[in-house]
Amino acid sequence: MIIALDAMGGDYAPSAIVEGAVEALNEYEDLEIILVGDERAITKELLGKQFPSLRVKINHAPEAVGMGESPMAAIRKKNSSIRKAIDLVKAGEAHAVVSAGHSGVVMALALIVLGASTGVDRPAIGALMPTFKKPFLLIDAGANVDSTPANLFQFALMGNAFAKHILGRPSPRVAILSIGEEESKGNELTKESFKLIQPAGLNFMGNIEGKDLFAGEADVVVCDGFVGNIVLKTSEGLAETVIKMLKQEIGSLPTGRLGYLFIKKALRGFKKKTDYAEYGGAPLLGINGTCIISHGRSTSKAIKNAVKIAAEFSRKKMFEIIREEINSKNAMLPLKGNTVAAG
């Protein structure tokens, strides 16, 4: 498997990215990585590191995209590291692309260069969310806002295919994120989506409420990308805050220092289970190719894991499976494509 890796994207680029690539190469023998970005910067990072040099290439990209940059301007750059990494997949020179760069730009360019899968109206981000039991796939975690019921129908199909073939859940439990379990609870979007998804032959469990998300009963949770992104980021912020508040509470006790020593390991175990770095990144589902969008704060470990899942998804032909799933069921939509109105 050949992975095109945007070496310039993310808060700790290029050092964390190159370090992550080296870790991945040393751990997985069937991997080749093309580091895309400023050749000089990448070479400097590689210097003195131990790695199988035959399995690394550098593809020079003279431009980078800043995190605060206007997406419209960034998308037009023909020589950015994001663009050139995606181009490699399009040209068949890489099997998958990984970037921790500006996620809006990565999404837009993946869609422009690789295109949406036949039959998919809107590609979506699938984010794995840790729970008390096993993780579930939140889809859409932020690729689209103002989605239609037909979009959510397709998110359900894509999520179902992902959960079955990538997560290995034989009959994934699919739910719509809403504000009550009954079909009648929710907004226009969820109520109309319910009607479309219910007869689609999935293991549909109906609506799920926010309070039940982390109990781990669902395998796939479907929502508009605005809501999904808010759930994703609120959860991230809250989990960090809870730990911070607990540490503060522990510190304020007379036995604080000792107590902290006792639970240090537990906190580490918890962090490992909930850390985004363990998942590496979120796939953009519904495009013609494998594209992993990593967290802006990606560490080398996150990048290593992102490269690993990119290879895995590509090997399992994830995007072809999704295309088939969509095309076998799109006929169930009352009107073709995203013309089903949210109202």
Place this chain on the structure above:
Amino acid sequence: MIIALDAMGGDYAPSAIVEGAVEALNEYEDLEIILVGDERAITKELLGKQFPSLRVKINHAPEAVGMGESPMAAIRKKNSSIRKAIDLVKAGEAHAVVSAGHSGVVMALALIVLGASTGVDRPAIGALMPTFKKPFLLIDAGANVDSTPANLFQFALMGNAFAKHILGRPSPRVAILSIGEEESKGNELTKESFKLIQPAGLNFMGNIEGKDLFAGEADVVVCDGFVGNIVLKTSEGLAETVIKMLKQEIGSLPTGRLGYLFIKKALRGFKKKTDYAEYGGAPLLGINGTCIISHGRSTSKAIKNAVKIAAEFSRKKMFEIIREEINSKNAMLPLKGNTVAAG
């Protein structure tokens, strides 16, 4: 202050409700409580309890509303405890109403019986959310779905008035919950709302992302009730899950039992800071009267605190302050009321 308390609403009614009333009466000397519900059940709960009996009345309501009941049917019941408790406020026999019953039914009846404040298109639920610093008000936490920009504009005004006069924040920082800080980030609703709220003369900090909610920088966070309810319930579920996962991690260590003893107090301190029972309930803002919607799982402590804030809001003439705030700024809306479309 006279509080009408729905004695039959909530998972632990009537015992937790009556117990909460007794605690409130013993703690606050200026309170009178009218317990509304099945007279026999209430009398039985009161038996043997110590409390100032001159400050308690029972108002018999022969019907109750079940948590799983159809809201449409429940709203039509003229003799339910929820209805009769709200009727007491309408009749001027109580200053405020508190219910831990079916929240959709409480909202609907409060709106039908008491009416929306002049100029308010949609009353909204304001929920206090704990953060690392001070709590913020999330508005709307679930009264409305599919809100318009004009609705969000009014939520911002109501939240601002609440934060200033009830939370005592001299210049409340008001934000819109969105998926990026820039004005251009969000869905149609947030982008249009941004344009309305920005010039309204509030201490407007722009958009806030989910990850920053719990840092405690904002005093008021404005959103559609669908999104707000999902944020509220996701946070509740996640905080519980984090604690559960941590306990599990601690328990799996060889030093587990000892470690747990050390942090038990810290967990208790954390729980106190984040427990919904500390806030008692969420006010329905924008109606002609004071109505507190308590959590279905309300304990006696939650009810005691709900009664306390009901008296406080009523004493501070909260609903009149909100009406004035709305009416002084409604003229800023380009079109009157909620006719500004979300698209």
